[in-house]
Structure formats: C-alpha cells, structure tokens
Amino acid sequence: MLQYNEYYNERTGLTVGIRKVLFSRQSEFQRVEVFETDTWGNLMVIDGMVMLSERDEFVYHEMLVHPALATHPDPKRVLIIGGGDGGSAREVLKHSSVEQVDLVEIDVTVVEAAKSWLPDVGAFDDPRLHLYVEDGIDFVKNQSGSYDVIIVDGSDPVGPAEGLFKASFIDACHNALRSDGVVSLQSESPWVESYHTGMRGVWNALNSTFTHSEVFLSWIPLYPGGMWSMMIGSKKIHPLEPDVLNRSGELEKNLGSLSYYNRKVHQGAFALPNFVAEIFIDRDE
Ligand code: SPD
Numbered sequence: 001m002l003q004y005n006e007y008y009n010e011r012t013g014l015t016v017g018i019r020k021v022l023f024s025r026q027s028e029f030q031r032v033e034v035f036e037t038d039t040w041g042n043l044m045v046i047d048g049m050v051m052l053s054e055r056d057e058f059v060y061h062e063m064l065v066h067p068a069l070a071t072h073p074d075p076k077r078v079l080i081i082g083g084g085d086g087g088s089a090r091e092v093l094k095h096s097s098v099e100q101v102d103l104v105e106i107d108v109t110v111v112e113a114a115k116s117w118l119p120d121v122g123a124f125d126d127p128r129l130h131l132y133v134e135d136g137i138d139f140v141k142n143q144s145g146s147y148d149v150i151i152v153d154g155s156d157p158v159g160p161a162e163g164l165f166k167a168s169f170i171d172a173c174h175n176a177l178r179s180d181g182v183v184s185l186q187s188e189s190p191w192v193e194s195y196h197t198g199m200r201g202v203w204n205a206l207n208s209t210f211t212h213s214e215v216f217l218s219w220i221p222l223y224p225g226g227m228w229s230m231m232i233g234s235k236k237i238h239p240l241e242p243d244v245l246n247r248s249g250e251l252e253k254n255l256g257s258l259s260y261y262n263r264k265v266h267q268g269a270f271a272l273p274n275f276v277a278e279i280f281i282d283r284d285e
Pocket of ligand 1: 049060083086155156224
C-alpha cells in the first residue's frame, strides 16, 4: 500500500494514501511529483513538501489572492512570483478589473506537471495571462512602479524559494509596485517552529518597508499543522479599512465560484491567536 509521508517535526507529520504515482521528475531545481490520492484528488509535492491537492487548494489560492486584490482599489496589473501550477492566476483572473497578469515561474516542470495532472487548477488559456519561465527574484528586481499587486506564491523557504523570504526581495517588491500597490505572500505554518525565524524575518522586512503590514491566517488541511499564515504589505490602504471591507462584500457577490473567501472571512482572517502574534514579536535575533 503506497503512502505519501511528510515529516515536518522530527517524526511527526502527514500521511496521505496514494493510489499511483502520476508524475515524478528531478528538474534542474527540484523534485516535482504528482500522486493520485485516495481522498484528496491529485496531489503535487515539491522536494517532499505538499504544494497543493485538488481538494483543498481553493483555500490557499483564494486567500493568497483575494484579500490583496480587495485591498487595492482598482487592480489592473498583477505579478505572480512562483505559482506555476496556475491556481493563483486562476483566482486573480476572476477579477474583471485585471487587464494583465505576469506569472513568473522558475521551473517549467511545475507548469508541465500541473497542466497534465492538475488540469482544473490553472487558467493558462486566458489571454490576459503572460507566462515567463525565469527567476522571479531577478524579474522583480528589474521592475519599477509597474504593478498594482504582487502575489508571492513560492514553495517553502528551502531550495529555489529561499530568496523569497529575504529582506532584499521585499524591498524589490516595494519598488516594483505603484504608489498604492499591495504585496501578498505565503509565510508558512505557525505550528512549525523551525520556520519561525524566517517568518519573523519576512514580517520585519514588510513592516519596515510598507506603510501597512498585516499577518493573516487560513486553514489548509494538507499543510503542516493545518493552519497557514500569509502576509500583506500595502503602500497606502490598510487591508481592514471600511472601503476594503465593502469591496470584499462586492467581490463575494460578483466573483462567482468562491469556496472560502467572503467579507467575513476577510475580516476574521486578520485576528491572530496570541501564540501566533507572539511569533512576530522582535527578540533581537
Ligand atoms: N508547504 C506548503 C507551502 C506551499 C506554498 N506554495 C504552494 C503552491 C501552490 N500554488
């Protein structure tokens, strides 16, 4: 009997029953695998870490995208760093204000595996989507005031995604955004202590670079601990301003096919349990 096991705390982790291995390739950057599971649909794993399953990916992608796009008053140009499975692009493209999405994925293998084995996840055929297979960090560093929203949909902070958690990258995002720009990024599980230093580092970088910065949470069963943190940095508008909440209510009515995000979820996601808030208290490391 096949099983996928991911150990994120010594001998503690996640087990998923596997029916078959659909895809397994060592690319120039990482090992990319897709499994057919018993209960979660097809599951993509990179370097032994769950990226998404067909059944729970909506939580991650809706929450990485919609709080940020609701915060911006009129998002037209959106940049996605990573996100080669296309799920974040699918959510961004639900917004009718969006005219252009640049998706920059370092590893074409992720795109190929997703197109073949997670065909309902991505929205690769939308003419507003432009796919670049190159290093997202270099791409961002070459932009200045070009985007309304940047979505950082990287893997975990080991391997090619490590740089996405560095202060220099957050600075580059700030520079790549227009004057009312917003960045949204995934920032790991509050339950995995080995990630706390990295989480605090990104938070400190956002906090010292953007006018507003907030951490928010969602619940994703196949990610370590089931609780996942994300962060927003915004140059002008706070993600909980009344206008943002109104926009969020409009999106709830107009975007269609939302399975997680709504106005109340937007508001509630920024309420942090004490043990999570404490992770971000600076301890002079
Ligand atoms: N260990 C989970 C980290 C997931 C980060 N990105 C997921 C990619 C889905 N588009």
